[in-house]
Amino acid sequence: MKIVMLGAPGAGKGTQAKKIAEEYGVPHISTGDIFRANIKNNTPLGQQAKIYMDKGELVPDELVVSLIMDRFDEPDCEKGYVLDGYPRTIPQAKALDKALEDNGEKLDYAIDVDVPDEVIIDRMSGRRACLNCGATYHIVNNPPKTESVCDACGNELVQRDDDKEETVKNRLDVYHDQTEPLKQYYADAGVLYTVDGTKEMEEVFKSICSIVE
Ligand code: ADP
Ligand code: AMP
Numbered sequence: 001m002k003i004v005m006l007g008a009p010g011a012g013k014g015t016q017a018k019k020i021a022e023e024y025g026v027p028h029i030s031t032g033d034i035f036r037a038n039i040k041n042n043t044p045l046g047q048q049a050k051i052y053m054d055k056g057e058l059v060p061d062e063l064v065v066s067l068i069m070d071r072f073d074e075p076d077c078e079k080g081y082v083l084d085g086y087p088r089t090i091p092q093a094k095a096l097d098k099a100l101e102d103n104g105e106k107l108d109y110a111i112d113v114d115v116p117d118e119v120i121i122d123r124m125s126g127r128r129a130c131l132n133c134g135a136t137y138h139i140v141n142n143p144p145k146t147e148s149v150c151d152a153c154g155n156e157l158v159q160r161d162d163d164k165e166e167t168v169k170n171r172l173d174v175y176h177d178q179t180e181p182l183k184q185y186y187a188d189a190g191v192l193y194t195v196d197g198t199k200e201m202e203e204v205f206k207s208i209c210s211i212v213e
């Protein structure tokens with residue numbers, strides 16, 4: 001099972017991707033989480049990515065594509081995967097298609113989590129993230145059991161630097177400009193499915209399961 005999650009930043013891709021990964025036993029691959037882990041560990045990749053992420057811009061395609069291709073080589077990807085935050089540009093989608101084609105495979109579903117911009121602003125300003133395990137919360141919609149503490153691993157929860165208001169606006173512009181055209185790309189390929197991302201998390205998940213099953 002190979003799934004791509006589409007949608008604006010803050011639409012709920014990560015929240016749903018985690019649930020899909022648990023339900024169907026495939027790895028959840030978030031390029032954003034991989035970059036954040038590299039930033040935390042101060043690796044050369046992290047240092048490069050941070051320059052773009054802090055401004056709400058996309059990390060250049062060459063860097064992202066080589067990172068994701070390396071990740072596909074790991075044994076857990078044999079079962080498939082749910083991609084969260086990749087692809088974000090047409091060249092990235094083409095690189096994915098080529099890698100799949102080279103293995104005689106194809107993408108099964110591109111699931112667009114559709115949420116209007118007004119809701120996105122609230123989702124991102126209320127988001128709190130665990131930089132240790134990648135779990136995501138919302139101070140109102142999905143609070144942790146204990147304030148600022150990750151339910152899953154006990155680490156401290158933080159507001160991501162790129163979830164501050166100024167950066168959020170830029171990320172939305174970048175999304176509409178560079179990532180949204182992927183909807184047409186996957187519609188043309190016959191694998192685009194849209195779910196209403198403004199619904200409750202469990203309801204969104206049910207809609208996704210009914211597509212995948
Ligand atoms: P993305 O991965 O698309 O950037 P996230 O999954 O991190 O988005 O979700 C963004 C924020 O919105 C988080 O704080 C999350 O808890 C919250 N959220 C996700 N899905 C929903 C939903 N269906 N209803 C309300 N809040 C949600
Ligand atoms: P995310 O966690 O998916 O919201 O990603 C956070 C940031 O990481 C983005 O705003 C980009 O700067 C960078 N990033 C993550 N995935 C990609 C990608 N596929 N292409 C380019 N930049 C990315």
